[in-house]
Amino acid sequence: MILPLLHAIWHFFHRRMTATGFGLMRIGWGLTVFLFMLGEWQDVTRYYSAAGFVPPHLEPVVLRTFDHWTLLDTITDPQAVFMTYLLLLAACLCMIVGFLPRLSTIVAVLLIFSFHERNFLPLGGGETVMRLLGFLLMIAPGTTAFSLHRLRKQWRQFRASGKLLAPKTMPAWPYLLLVWQFIVLYTMSGWDKVLGTMWVRGTAVASALHHPQFARFPPWFMDQVSVATVPISLATIVWEFSWLLLLLPARWKRALLRGYAPWIKRIIIAGGLLFHGAIFLLMDAGSFSMMLFTGYLGLLTDEDIRDLRGFLNRGVRGPVRRSAGREGGKIVVLFDGICGLCRRSIFAVMMMDWLHRIVPADFRSAAIRKKYVPDITEKTLDRSMHVRFLPKRKQAISEARTLAGFDGFRALTWRLPPLWPVAPLLYLPGITWIGRRTYARIAQRRNRCRHGEECRM
Amino acid sequence: MPRSGSSPYQLPRKRPVAARGLYGPARSCKLGWLWRGIVGWSIILFCLWHMTAVVLYSLPDEAQDRPTLFLRRHTPWIMKRYLLRTSQWQQWDLFSPNPLRQVTVYSIEAFAHGDWRTLVTLQPGTVAWWRDADELKLLRNMQDSATYQPVLEEYLRDFCRRHPLSAGNAVRLAYDSYVLPYPDRPMSIREWRDWKPSWVREIGAATYCPSSS
Numbered sequence: 001m002i003l004p005l006l007h008a009i010w011h012f013f014h015r016r017m018t019a020t021g022f023g024l025m026r027i028g029w030g031l032t033v034f035l036f037m038l039g040e041w042q043d044v045t046r047y048y049s050a051a052g053f054v055p056p057h058l059e060p061v062v063l064r065t066f067d068h069w070t071l072l073d074t075i076t077d078p079q080a081v082f083m084t085y086l087l088l089l090a091a092c093l094c095m096i097v098g099f100l101p102r103l104s105t106i107v108a109v110l111l112i113f114s115f116h117e118r119n120f121l122p123l124g125g126g127e128t129v130m131r132l133l134g135f136l137l138m139i140a141p142g143t144t145a146f147s148l149h150r151l152r153k154q155w156r157q158f159r160a161s162g163k164l165l166a167p168k169t170m171p172a173w174p175y176l177l178l179v180w181q182f183i184v185l186y187t188m189s190g191w192d193k194v195l196g197t198m199w200v201r202g203t204a205v206a207s208a209l210h211h212p213q214f215a216r217f218p219p220w221f222m223d224q225v226s227v228a229t230v231p232i233s234l235a236t237i238v239w240e241f242s243w244l245l246l247l248l249p250a251r252w253k254r255a256l257l258r259g260y261a262p263w264i265k266r267i268i269i270a271g272g273l274l275f276h277g278a279i280f281l282l283m284d285a286g287s288f289s290m291m292l293f294t295g296y297l298g299l300l301t302d303e304d305i306r307d308l309r310g311f312l313n314r315g316v317r318g319p320v321r322r323s324a325g326r327e328g329g330k331i332v333v334l335f336d337g338i339c340g341l342c343r344r345s346i347f348a349v350m351m352m353d354w355l356h357r358i359v360p361a362d363f364r365s366a367a368i369r370k371k372y373v374p375d376i377t378e379k380t381l382d383r384s385m386h387v388r389f390l391p392k393r394k395q396a397i398s399e400a401r402t403l404a405g406f407d408g409f410r411a412l413t414w415r416l417p418p419l420w421p422v423a424p425l426l427y428l429p430g431i432t433w434i435g436r437r438t439y440a441r442i443a444q445r446r447n448r449c450r451h452g453e454e455c456r457m
Numbered sequence: 458m459p460r461s462g463s464s465p466y467q468l469p470r471k472r473p474v475a476a477r478g479l480y481g482p483a484r485s486c487k488l489g490w491l492w493r494g495i496v497g498w499s500i501i502l503f504c505l506w507h508m509t510a511v512v513l514y515s516l517p518d519e520a521q522d523r524p525t526l527f528l529r530r531h532t533p534w535i536m537k538r539y540l541l542r543t544s545q546w547q548q549w550d551l552f553s554p555n556p557l558r559q560v561t562v563y564s565i566e567a568f569a570h571g572d573w574r575t576l577v578t579l580q581p582g583t584v585a586w587w588r589d590a591d592e593l594k595l596l597r598n599m600q601d602s603a604t605y606q607p608v609l610e611e612y613l614r615d616f617c618r619r620h621p622l623s624a625g626n627a628v629r630l631a632y633d634s635y636v637l638p639y640p641d642r643p644m645s646i647r648e649w650r651d652w653k654p655s656w657v658r659e660i661g662a663a664t665y666c667p668s669s670s
Contacts, residue, residue, distance in 0.1 A: 053608060119595075124551075124594055128546075198639070199553065204552065204556050286594070
């Protein structure tokens with residue numbers, strides 16, 4: 001009786017899950033803190049140094065005198081405080097790119113704690129969320145997802161085996177702490193709202209929108225939005241309490257909703273995106289909305305990411321959705337396996353293939369050629385990179401659409417999310433001509449040196 | 458050498474939970490299972506501790522019902538200390554129980570030629586957009602409490618130091634404020650348009666510029 005219970009508790013906290021959410025949350029946290037702290041550039045010494053308006057002798061007026069610690073109790077000189085601030089910004093940048101992700105996270109979080117604990121006066125809800133998420137990032141294993149460290153490991157693995165590492169995982173307990181934090185945040189917020197009168201009467205939203213220190217738009221515009229004050233006020237309370245649904249045991253949710261059980265969390269998060277997105281657009285509430293969006297990234301599970309990928313792949317020809325092994329609708333990228341530049345290029349493509357639409361294929365293998373391009377000779381393939389759109393089941397492979405060189409690269413940009421911003425630019429007048437010439441030049445020079453990794457263009 | 462064509466993504470091998478360890482593959486060690494158990498259960502206990510502390514600390518101050526008062530009274534001091542020390546203290550009273558209705562325009566004024574002249578007005582539009590949230594928030598936080606009087610005076614002296622004001626110059630912080638309506642029912646667009654604020658002027662703090670400015 002006790003042993004199965006202990007096993008269930010252990011499994012609940014230590015089951016492995018994707019670290020993608022926390023990796024993205026690390027990047028989002030670093031970016032948000034960087035941007036909002038950058039805004040304090042002019043005020044850092046005013047707010048946080050001994051030469052500011054809270055000198056050490058006034059600290060007891062502003063700060064609690066017990067259970068309080070900050071590095072800025074030791075670092076008080078304005079120049080030293082500014083250097084500490086620069087260190088925080090640098091740590092945030094390292095978090096964004098994932099350079100020494102563990103160390104940079106610890107440094108950035110401890111420094112943000114120090115700044116916040118030095119002066120409470122400019123702090124708001126966004127700063128509180130900043131500290132809470134920062135703490136979880138600091139203690140969570142798995143924040144190295146999407147980091148340069150991970151990229152190096154991926155490259156080593158790819159060079160050795162031609163395959164990428166399995167997605168990074170972490171134990172579930174940081175995720176559970178994050179979910180709990182969100183439940184507490186919204187439930188307490190909803191509870192506090194029903195203790196007042198304006199939210200229940202439905203007049204709160206109109207009042208908040210007419211406060212000129214928060215409103216981003218002039219009163220005539222806010223007047224129009226305020227027409228919906230009653231439904232928005234009441235919907236806010238209902239939505240905040242809906243976070244309690246996440247406490248329902250997974251078994252109950254599955255029994256009640258079957259395959260739709262994960263949608264409870266997704267609908268609640270979608271409500272959050274709508275609610276905080278509207279706040280962000282209409283009101284200046286500091287970093288609050290941005291920080292909560294960052295926190296939502298950490299709530300993504302394997303199932304969410306898989307379904308999101310499936311949703312984004314819906315428009316793609318063929319059954320790419322949910323099909324890890326099936327290849328219909330995917331694109332085969334044929335590369336030269338004995339060329340270092342080509343291998344690095346295909347690795348970069350695979351790193352950007354977030355939607356799992358690419359099938360890399362080394363055309364030096366006769367089996368691969370027979371499988372994907374029986375109608376194209378090795379000599380032709382050697383001239384430039386070919387991409388082939390895998391056909392639906394009953395179509396012959398040789399009838400599949402095939403593009404080569406710059407045209408192939410341009411087609412790829414639509415399939416690789418990080419290149420989406422570049423894709424439309426490649427259709428500008430003249431770009432095709434320049435692109436084809438540049439590609440041909442690089443491909444020609446590539447053929448001069450084909451002796452492995454050391455061969456660079 | 459890449460020999461692909463199949464899925465480039467390796468599938469994670471499925472192993473029993475006990476064999477997996479906490480942070481990946483279990484290390485081969487005689488006392489490995491014991492160590493993993495101690496660390497694993499410590500983490501579980503920490504999570505339960507943290508979750509309890511967070512929920513007890515964030516109970517709304519406005520709630521005066523018996524269970525809440527009981528919980529607040531009996532929250533172990535060590536839990537509060539834990540949250541304060543780890544900067545995890547939190548209260549979720551944003552725009553609640555009712556949204557902020559007081560609107561204030563802050564002005565810093567100096568006494569010159571027998572009259573008070575406005576040097577700076579602090580409100581959205583006069584402070585850079587990337588600074589106004591913090592600057593107005595800290596002034597708002599200090600507005601209604603006499604405790605912050607010395608900090609406000611220091612705020613003014615700091616202003617003197619950063620602006621060309623001579624020593625001994627009298628400066629003050631003025632609040633021009635009004636309160637948004639508190640209606641029983643939602644107001645129509647016409648009612649909002651017809652509504653006129655009644656401004657009130659108060660002096661928050663006054664001091665003299667220090668000699669170092």
